[in-house]
Amino acid sequence: MRTQVAIIGAGPSGLLLGQLLHKAGIAAIVLERQTGDYVLTRIRAGILEQVCIDLMDEAGVGTRMHKEGLVHGGFDMLFKGERHRIDMNKLTGGKNVMVYGQTELTKDLMDARAAAGLTTVYEAANVQVHDFDSKNPRVTYEKDGKTHEIQCDFIAGCDGFHGVCRASAPRSAIREYEKVDPFGWLGLLSDTPPVHEELIYANSSRGFALCSMRSETRSRYYLQVPLTDKVEEWSDEAFWQELRLRLDPEAREQLVTGPSIEKSIAPLRSFVTEPLRFGRMFLAGDAGHIVPPTGAKGLNLAATDVKYLFNGLVEYYQDKSEAGIDRYSELALKRIWRAERFSWWFTSLMHRFPNEGEIAQKFQEAELDYLIHSEAGSRSIAENYVGLPLDFGH
Ligand code: FAS
Numbered sequence: 410m411r412t413q414v415a416i417i418g419a420g421p422s423g424l425l426l427g428q429l430l431h432k433a434g435i436a437a438i439v440l441e442r443q444t445g446d447y448v449l450t451r452i453r454a455g456i457l458e459q460v461c462i463d464l465m466d467e468a469g470v471g472t473r474m475h476k477e478g479l480v481h482g483g484f485d486m487l488f489k490g491e492r493h494r495i496d497m498n499k500l501t502g503g504k505n506v507m508v509y510g511q512t513e514l515t516k517d518l519m520d521a522r523a524a525a526g527l528t529t530v531y532e533a534a535n536v537q538v539h540d541f542d543s544k545n546p547r548v549t550y551e552k553d554g555k556t557h558e559i560q561c562d563f564i565a566g567c568d569g570f571h572g573v574c575r576a577s578a579p580r581s582a583i584r585e586y587e588k589v590d591p592f593g594w595l596g597l598l599s600d601t602p603p604v605h606e607e608l609i610y611a612n613s614s615r616g617f618a619l620c621s622m623r624s625e626t627r628s629r630y631y632l633q634v635p636l637t638d639k640v641e642e643w644s645d646e647a648f649w650q651e652l653r654l655r656l657d658p659e660a661r662e663q664l665v666t667g668p669s670i671e672k673s674i675a676p677l678r679s680f681v682t683e684p685l686r687f688g689r690m691f692l693a694g695d696a697g698h699i700v701p702p703t704g705a706k707g708l709n710l711a712a713t714d715v716k717y718l719f720n721g722l723v724e725y726y727q728d729k730s731e732a733g734i735d736r737y738s739e740l741a742l743k744r745i746w747r748a749e750r751f752s753w754w755f756t757s758l759m760h761r762f763p764n765e766g767e768i769a770q771k772f773q774e775a776e777l778d779y780l781i782h783s784e785a786g787s788r789s790i791a792e793n794y795v796g797l798p799l800d801f802g803h
């Protein structure tokens with residue numbers, strides 16, 4: 410079988426790239442090791458930056474997002490028992506974010522791909538990438554007891570943090586930067602009305618908490634927990650009890666609890682691969698980098714990697730120029746490191762770090778107090794949270 414671009418991974422990165430390429434008349438096949446249903450069971454991101462929203466529109470899959478997504482112009486920071494609103498819309502000259510779950514975004518992309526009759530091979534086992542340092546890269550995989558081969562011009566490694574593409578890059582050609590945080594996030598999804606109309610990020614002496622949502626009837630909550638915790642050790646009641654202890658009196662009063670429909674613990678890490686290109690194989694999304702979810706950047710970074718890579722591939726096929734694909738890694742990494750820095754900073758500001766003593770909490774509260782009462786400080790948070798423009802240049 411032959412195609413122009415072989416995309417490994419049917420998460421948001423792979424599916425968004427496939428959809429953009431299709432609209433540009435560039436052929437691509439998506440290979441995914443799981444089933445589509447399994448991909449949709451993973452509860453992940455919830456916040457879309459404007460650049461991601463625009464890309465969904467460019468891919469022609471934004472209808473349900475605009476109908477069901479919730480536009481948010483701000484969020485609350487809770488510390489020392491008091492909430493303070495960051496008015497992103499005012500501080501950024503009118504920018505907002507949208508609450509629209511990654512599950513829904515992925516479903517929209519899956520449905521569009523199926524409706525266009527495009528090939529996605531689910532349950533593709535033992536995917537391997539070959540000869541990506543030549544002009545004739547190949548991908549092999551196993552399905553229904555047979556080994557299949559795809560010849561292509563390019564391989565897009567959209568296969569996430571545990572994928573095969575980054576692992577296949579020559580060790581001598583790759584540099585990996587990593588910082589693992591000494592805690593995780595215990596997430597709970599429930600069909601209960603959100604505790605507040607916008608998100609609440611809480612810095613409490615007991616640990617970080619986040620009150621988010623997926624709609625006006627479905628809530629998403631997170632608690633910072635030790636890495637040694639196991640999700641089965643957390644009953645729903647224990648979760649709600651701990652969340653109450655980390656909230657302010659008003660939110661505690663407003664909180665509507667109910668049975669969890671999903672509960673999981675995610676580790677927090679900062680991770681970046683340099684470069685993001687190995688011959689004719691490119692890494693995009695979590696395959697190339699991971700951010701702690703505090704800044705809601707993971708999914709949005711994946712979307713902008715895809716846009717930069719898509720632009721380069723269009724330039725290659727339509728203008729016969731390699732300038733775009735040559736520039737991909739440098740362009741994407743510039744934006745990636747900005748988001749990594751914000752996500753690390755926000756995580757450091759809001760979480761309890763072991764062995765740092767009570768003085769660390771006092772430092773955090775003093776910084777939060779400064780930021781909330783400084784227009785420059787609040788604007789810095791707002792600008793980073795709504796996301797940098799695609800072509801932010803400097
Ligand atoms: P993904 O990991 O989503 O997709 C990669 C796909 O490749 C998967 O479907 C996988 O099955 C497939 N794959 C892997 N290896 C393969 C192989 N060898 N062959 C074929 N297919 C293969 N971001 C936020 O902004 N906010 C959050 O709250 C948040 N929470 C998260 C919680 C968890 C537990 C995790 C892991 C991530 C979270 N993220 C969050 C980040 C997340 O949203 C990612 O940024 C997003 O899924 C990136 O999308 P992809 O790059 O497509 O990677």
Ligand code: PHB
Pocket residue numbers: 453454455456608619621622629702703704705
């Ligand atoms: C979510 O709703 O899953 C979410 C929102 C904001 C974050 C992280 C996760 O910073």
